[in-house]
Amino acid sequence: MTDTRRRLCRALADADGPVSGPALAEELGVSRAAIWKHVEALREAGFDIESGTDGYAVRSVPDYGGDAIAFGLDAPYAVEYHDRLASTNDRARELAMEGASDVLVVAGEQTGGRGRLDREWSSPLGGVYASLLRRPERPPAHAPIFTLAAAVAVTRACREAGVDAVIKWPNDVLLADDERKLAGILTEMEGEADRISWLLVGIGANVDVAAADLPETATSVREAGGTADRRRFCQRVVEVIHDIDAEEVLPAWRDHAVTLGRDVRVETPGGVVEGEAVDIEFPGALVVRTEEGERTVHAGDCEHLRPAGD
Template sequence: MSDTRRRLLDALAAADGPVSGPELADRLGVSRAAVWKQVEALREAGFDVASDAAGYAVRGVPDYGADAIAYGLDAPYAVEYHDRLPSTNDRARELAVEGATDHVVVAGEQTGGRGRLDRPWSSPPGGVYASLLVRPDRPPAHVPVFTLAAAVAVTRACREAGVDAVIKWPNDVLLAESERKLAGVLTEMEGEADRVSWLIVGVGANVDVAAEALPETATSVRAAGGVADRRRFCQRVIEAFHGLDPEATLPAWRDHAVTLGREVRVETPGGVVEGEAVDVEFPGALVVRTDDGDRVVHAGDCEHLRPA
């Protein structure tokens, strides 16, 4: 998406009524012919853009796509959309190598989606598959907090869609009642000893997906009775992630966590840790109270051993 297109979308979304061609041209620093060309491109993309003597006004927005997600998006990200991709994280990595930042790669469907530990991630049509590319001024040791921030962002989007979502440490978003999986987060990065070069936070969320298209252990916003609006869901994830300061992430994560207070079994690179999950520590480590004292687990595969 061109910078001119994004600024035009922002101007139209912020307007209370029609905006004249000359006013848009002046705001965007382009000719009136360029404004008309971009408006026609929006119409071809599915926007209902009315025009009369007073100017241009958006009356309808397409269900999904780059322009639809960018329209009214309250976060400074460029949006790239593909109907189908092997992996949005892989495409975001290509953009990172090219020097891009503050980009979101979105796919209508993934053919090679993956989760943590390289597990396959079911990515049928109707889900929200998005990878956010950022370059935070942080050391690599702080990267786990961005994974937790993404889990909080997805949980908030689910709740705004009418679904009671909770977080299982570190990054699985579950339906509270059944603890079936609604979404997951996969974070990748490249950096030096003291600085992150780039960070990609990939989100896979089951939004407008029928229950029969998902594994038995999963569910979707639609199947749980929520509002399955992929466009708004994707926007809310991006906005919530962008607006969440790393220092505020852990309190927000605790508010949504279902793991704390539970008996857990965590498979870590150094062995199994079993006990009661009692807290999280910055940048996202789980504190497990065992018979031998508290253990701080920085990475591992967590299993809940008893119901909430």
């Protein structure tokens, strides 16, 4: 997607009524012919755009796709959409190596999706598979805060869709009542000693996916009775990640967390840590109260040992 197309989508989405071609051309700093060309491209992509004496007016938007996600997206990111990709994170990494930034890579389905520890991630049609490429001015040690921010964003999107979602440390979003998985997050980065060079936040969310296409341990917004609007879900995740300040992340994460207060077993590079999860510390470490005292776990594979509420 070109910058002009992205800005045209934003201008049409923000308009209260029809907008003339000359007004759009002046606002975007392009020719009227360029506006017409992009409007025709949007029509080919499935937009219903009326054109009259007063100008252009969007009457309907496609269910999904790059232009559809960009239309009304309240965040300054270009959208690159593919019907099918091996991995949105892999594609976003290619763009990062080319020098790109502020790009959202989206796929209708993935053929090689993966989660943490290189585990396979089921990516059937109907999910939201997206990777956000950014270059935040943060040291590499702060990268985990972006994983937590994404978990908050996905949880809020689920709840806005009518599904009671909760967060399991460090990167899973679960259905509250039975803790089946709704979404996972995979953050990757490259950095120097004092600064992140680029950072990818990859999201795999089961939105409009049928139960037959999911593992038994997973569910979807659709199956949980929520509104399975992939376009709006994807937009809300990106908007929350963009808007949330670092100091807001931990309180928001705590509000949505199901791990805190639970007995856990965490497999870490240094061995097993077992006890009660009592808090989260910046930039994303889990504090576990063990028989030997409190341990701060920066990375690991977490297992809940008792149900919530016990």
